[in-house]
Amino acid sequence: MRRIAPLFGLLAICLLIVLLQFAIGAGIVDEYTVPRPTAIAAALPRLLAEEGILTRFLTTVAETFAAGAAATLVGTGLGAALYRWPLMRRSFEPWVAVLAAAPLVLAYPLFLVLFGRSSSTVVVIAFASALPPVVLQTVAGFSAVRPVLLAVGRSFGLGRAAEFRRVLLPAALPSVFTGLRLALMFGLINVVGVEFLINLGGLGALINDLSERYDLPGTWAAIGFVVLVSVSLFTVLDGGERWLQRRR
Amino acid sequence: MLSVANVTMRFGTPADGVTAVDDVSFDIRPGEFVSIIGPSGCGKSTLFNIVAGLQPATSGQVSVEGAAVRGPHPAVGTVFQEExxxxxxxxxxxxxxxxxxxxxxxxxxxxxxxxxxxxxxxxxxxxxxxxxxxxxxxxxxxxxxxxxxxPRLLLMDEPFAALDEQTRLLLGDKVLQIQQTLRQTTLLITHSITEAVQLSDRVLVMTYRPGRLKRFVTIDLPRPRTAEVVTSPEFGAAVASLWADLREEASRGMAEAGG
Structure with a gap:
């Protein structure tokens, strides 16, 4: 059952693609809006050879990881601080939640003014979008630790630092990791989005480029490539999380 | 081994406060199994926290092997009510x-x-x-x-409270067996009379708010005991005697809580 389910999902996607191919062939879907899946697949080697999609991919991944790593460091620190000082939490947590819901990417002109048309702008916007989920999930994770586990730690004479390392952190880890996963996903979405908007750097800029040239199969192939990247990222994070769960 | 001397715990302001534990004193000898029993709200768990060093008392002193308890003590092991x-x-x-x-x-x-x-x-x-x-x-x-x-003193705060009756009895057996093997000095907080009688050398009965010591009862059932001891007439007599004490306190608690 567990093995069949992902296979079934994949099969459904393939079926949709085949249906799309026939729909375009039959003239139900306009070919100038959505190119045939076969044409999209045929564009991929061209993207590899002529458009330098791999270099662009590395740029996007590097920017995403820079934003994700910064959000992880700052976000878990801020989350721990909000947990530690309840007044600070009551004052700032609602604002962090507001920030999490805000479409920060729309403020990109402001960031352009502040950081110029450079990779810094891309990374800073992605960082700002990735930060709130890490903060919120860290606070939630620490707060959900059952008080009796802390009492056990104290009964064995743990000090504050040891309590944090041996009880609080491992107990909160699943929630913190959910925050990190969200951070990287939000980071990736915003990196590609801002690259597209300011036409600079990695995969987002490539999609912008190809669509400007009205290279529809190329555009769709690049979008497909971004989806593949995010699926791979998700899979890697999932594996990483399970590995960490076993070792905490 | 353990000495609790004139321990009092008050919560809130002096004018408008609650005395949870009032001038409680008792001793436990090495190897002894003592239970503290009392109705809900009698301050058993507060007393447990004080003895475990998790909460300082308002006044009075707790000492383990002659050393005053001012925080969690390495000689004291705690098992909590909650898993x-x-x-x-x-x-x-x-x-x-x-x-x-x-x-x-x-x-x-x-x-x-x-x-x-x-x-x-x-x-x-x-x-x-x-x-x-x-x-x-x-x-x-x-x-x-x-x-x-x-630990030289094992403290247990209603460790079987969340379990069903059969598991409680069997776990009680297990605890007795461990106590026999290790000669472990144990202080058990419980609200179950049968549990207290099945396991203890002595049972301390506490009053409902403020929590004071009402009576010490020595349980003279022969050891080793098993879950089967609950069917003996002596067991029944000990339970009945404790219940007489507790009923009064529990009724008082229910009346005050408006139950």
């Missing part, structure tokens, strides 16, 4: 936790942990995670973890 296994650690790593804190090498601490796992009857479950165990098994893991620190 408290670390869910991310396997059974063996839960039990080995205090040994790990003491800096014992992995192989050695696992050997010792295995001994305690066997003592609580969980052999074969070493690698399981707490989520794979029943409530009774998890509470046994907690007991083994506390015993692994080799």
């Amino acid at each position: 408290s296994c670390f869910p991310w650690r396997s059974v063996i790593d839960n039990v080995a936790f205090p040994l790990e804190l003491a800096g014992m090498p992995r192989g050695e601490r696992h050997d010792q942990a295995r001994h305690f796992i066997e003592l609580v009857g969980l052999r074969g479950f070493e690698r399981r995670l707490p989520s794979e165990l029943s409530g009774g098994m998890r509470q046994r893991v907690c007991i083994a973890r506390t015993l692994a620190a080799k």
